[in-house]
Amino acid sequence: MAQLSPLLKQATPVVVDHGEGAYLYDVDGRRHLDFTAGIGVTSTGHCHPKVVAAAREQIGKLVHGQYTTVMHQPLLKLVERLGDVLPAGLDSLFFANSGSEAVEAALRLSRQATGRPNVIVFQGGFHGRTVATATMTTSGTRFSAGISPLMGGVHVAPFPYAYHYGWDEQTATKFCLRELDYLFATVSAPSETAAFVVEPVLGEGGYVPANTEFLRGLRERADEHGILLVIDEIQTGFGRTGRFWGHDHFDVRPDVVTIAKGLASGFPLSGIAASQELMAKAYPGSQGGTYGGNAVSCAAALATLDVIEEEGLVANAAARGQQLLEGARLIGDKTPQIGDVRGLGLLVGSEFTTADGKPDNATAQAAQQEAARRGLLMLTCGAYMNVVRMIPPLVVSAEQIDDALAIWSETVAAVTK
Numbered sequence: 001m002a003q004l005s006p007l008l009k010q011a012t013p014v015v016v017d018h019g020e021g022a023y024l025y026d027v028d029g030r031r032h033l034d035f036t037a038g039i040g041v042t043s044t045g046h047c048h049p050k051v052v053a054a055a056r057e058q059i060g061k062l063v064h065g066q067y068t069t070v071m072h073q074p075l076l077k078l079v080e081r082l083g084d085v086l087p088a089g090l091d092s093l094f095f096a097n098s099g100s101e102a103v104e105a106a107l108r109l110s111r112q113a114t115g116r117p118n119v120i121v122f123q124g125g126f127h128g129r130t131v132a133t134a135t136m137t138t139s140g141t142r143f144s145a146g147i148s149p150l151m152g153g154v155h156v157a158p159f160p161y162a163y164h165y166g167w168d169e170q171t172a173t174k175f176c177l178r179e180l181d182y183l184f185a186t187v188s189a190p191s192e193t194a195a196f197v198v199e200p201v202l203g204e205g206g207y208v209p210a211n212t213e214f215l216r217g218l219r220e221r222a223d224e225h226g227i228l229l230v231i232d233e234i235q236t237g238f239g240r241t242g243r244f245w246g247h248d249h250f251d252v253r254p255d256v257v258t259i260a261k262g263l264a265s266g267f268p269l270s271g272i273a274a275s276q277e278l279m280a281k282a283y284p285g286s287q288g289g290t291y292g293g294n295a296v297s298c299a300a301a302l303a304t305l306d307v308i309e310e311e312g313l314v315a316n317a318a319a320r321g322q323q324l325l326e327g328a329r330l331i332g333d334k335t336p337q338i339g340d341v342r343g344l345g346l347l348v349g350s351e352f353t354t355a356d357g358k359p360d361n362a363t364a365q366a367a368q369q370e371a372a373r374r375g376l377l378m379l380t381c382g383a384y385m386n387v388v389r390m391i392p393p394l395v396v397s398a399e400q401i402d403d404a405l406a407i408w409s410e411t412v413a414a415v416t417k
Contacts, residue, residue, distance in 0.1 A: 019046025
């Protein structure tokens, strides 16, 4: 009898029957507040009527039209629609299926366009699970262990994770930029460096926001040395942070953005955006794929963009994110085992530490599991998996945030008493 791989461990015990908005309903009829959103994917909530209707209509017309063989209307319309929201100057798109594929496409483009072999990523970043993107991922060794040799040409610089270093943010940022310059002098010369690849908020790395000084520092060095700045917006894009793009908070201009997750409300769709001039420097045949730009996924993405605009979901993410962060911080302030609470928009993490400041994985895991038993679904992240993260859909209401915070408060009290 066939079974799922034993390595696919569930973060919660829930077996879902159906979902609606911010809720999942299990096979026994119990309702759960879903503050995982499929790891930031169901941006418009579960089964938003407009997204469902668009997908149903498209399924009756065309399910799959391979986009280097034929062209279809949902893809063409999505390209046009994304032109309204993409960062200035990024007017050329390539579509794939997963975030990993998007990052690989950005990597391929960067190397081919510059003729340089190396890329610099930042400590704690997550960029995927393929061999190339696992090499670029430093949020945890579980993503790359046992598959060496990894891809060459990837070098790691520090990210301004102030709490980890025990410094204030300005000190951490100055250290990181100084170490980046040292890396240029010792490991990867600027003339050999094709791109910086960075998340505006570390996702799997612990929900750590970047800052303006740091990202401007990357931009300045990129401009000085002809290096491309690739901003990984896979988890932070499409309103998740309370701005349409995560990097909008930091007044920085990317050369390439990678997109996925919240783009299509749960349908698999990813891509990269760059300028026409830059995209044209990729080698012929280097972009393609069987399922990229799937017609149903593109229809769902068009509906998702409509819902985000019509329902004011970016503004809602900002307001509800502030409510969630403030509430989580009040709980953290009363709990010695929570060393730091941080986030941006609807990305909020609570980091558990021991009395001597070491990562407290056991209490974080216990809290995540206890919350699930009480009807609040969340995940953990961070190098030590000691950060409990909240990722509600962008449609979450003030009342649902209050409900979640009440459960979280009770949960934290129960596991730390």
